[in-house]
Amino acid sequence: MKILLACNAGMSTSLLVQKMRKEAAARNLNVEIDARPLNKALEVIDEFDILLLGPQISYAKKDAQAAAGDKPVLVISMADYGRMNAKKIIDDAVEALA
Amino acid sequence: MIEEAQEKESFLDKFAEVSAKIGNQVHLRSLRDAFATMTPVYILAGIAVLINNVVFPLFLVDDALAAVQYWGNAIIFGTLNFSAIILAGLVGYCLAKNKRFENAVACVVIGIASLVIMMPQVVTVTIDKDAGTVADVSGAFITANTGTNGLFAAIIIGLLATSLFIKLSGIDKLKINLGEGVPPAVGDSFNVMTPMMLTMAVFAIVSATLAGAFGTNLLAIISAIVVAPLKNVMNTGPLAVIIIYTFANLLFCLGIHQSTISGVLAEPILTILIVDNMATFAAGQPIPADHYMNMQIINTFALIGGSGCTLMLLLDTFLFSKNRTSRDIAKLSILPGIFNINEPVIYGYPIVYNLPLMIPFVLVPDILIAATYGLTCAGLISPCVVMVPWTTPVFVSGFLATAGDIRAVIWQVIEVAISMAIYLPFMRISEKAQAKQLESEGV
Structure with missing residues (x-):
């Protein structure tokens, strides 16, 4: 499973990525997680299974979905994002891919 | 009451929707992306300008100075x-x-x-x-x-x-x-x-x-x-820039990144102005007054801890708040905050849809933009001549952006104090409101 996160500059999502990787390792999940700025993310979406957008770029969901084709594109909720709730975000991603 | 609230919400929704449209406009977005790609090049030029015009002259003169400055000039050339x-x-x-x-x-x-x-x-x-x-x-x-x-x-x-x-x-x-x-x-x-x-x-x-x-x-x-x-x-006063950043930061209070507006309406021209200043400074010329307002006024003096200058909200929280949730979020946010990244504060504290904190979040950057511009015009701090990354921590950023003007660092210290003073009462109101809400929910 390969998860891609995107936000405005790829800075704040990279914080979240660290937490998600830790969480995934603790659960023994076989996942790769990466973060990119939005425009770069849309270029490399082919290499991933799911795209998670930070809430600050929720307006770009339509464009992102167009680029992602039939891969799921989710917007992380403001509360989960603010509290860097890696557990919940991974749960949501796993559920979307199931 | 309920109707009024709904009306307000629909206005905010409309505002968010229009902003997203502006931010999504393909030419403007391409312009923003192009500048984002270009930024490392400008940062490198900034480093070269600093070393050439500030560091080398400290210990070299005349021909020896000119010889080593060839290095920086080559970078500026390219x-x-x-x-x-x-x-x-x-x-x-x-x-x-x-x-x-x-x-x-x-x-x-x-x-x-x-x-x-x-x-x-x-x-x-x-x-x-x-x-x-x-x-x-x-x-x-x-x-x-x-x-x-x-x-x-x-x-x-x-x-x-x-x-x-x-x-x-x-x-x-x-x-x-x-x-x-x-x-x-x-x-x-x-x-x-x-x-x-x-x-x-x-x-x-x-x-x-x-x-x-x-x-x-x-x-x-x-x-x-x-x-x-x-x-x-x-440059007809800081008014245009302040209006744009007022809307941009208000947009962030609704959960959408401020650069959706500012990145397309203000940043390209403000970036051109600071890049112009780097070239002028490298050539040893004085900075013209119509270049005093530039990207660095925002990134260095009105983005301390990220949009809305939330670093000072965190400092207030550590010093004056007894609310455990707030303190937990502040602990989580302080390290990224030092590097001006503050999504955890915006979404976690939260600022979004939290009226008492939305007010200082919009107000503080406006005040700091106006004051910094005013101080530059009055000659109390040097104009910004170097583009430094927006992730540069406060105090270091002021020193570098003005090519080593210590007065700019002192001004940043004052900025921190002013912003903490503005944030404090709003933080208290926000905590009271949250406590009341918890009470009414019977928790």
């Missing part, structure tokens, strides 16, 4: 003095990507070639600086056109040429069909040939007409009718 050419290609590339046009590399070529096509073929150069003699020469590019002064022309011509090229490429009749069995790469290069030649031919006709009939060129025209008025708008 970055600042050539930035219009680079940007024209990047604008073409980003527009192609954002329009999902397959042959993005062709758009790099189109962007650069069209900009150069529009340049004057005879330029005036200074032969002897001291005597002030000049001469008209042909077969030369001048950095006034290829460098920071040409950035606007690069944007406008790059966008126009690429748009035309992409449009022409969509016309099937212009495609040259080589039949099956031809390698796809060869086929692609032939497919773009006609549209490419047509685009450049059209631009060359415009260039020839302007030169032949009017004795001018598009770069000069753009400079006169676009650049000059725009720079004026940004």
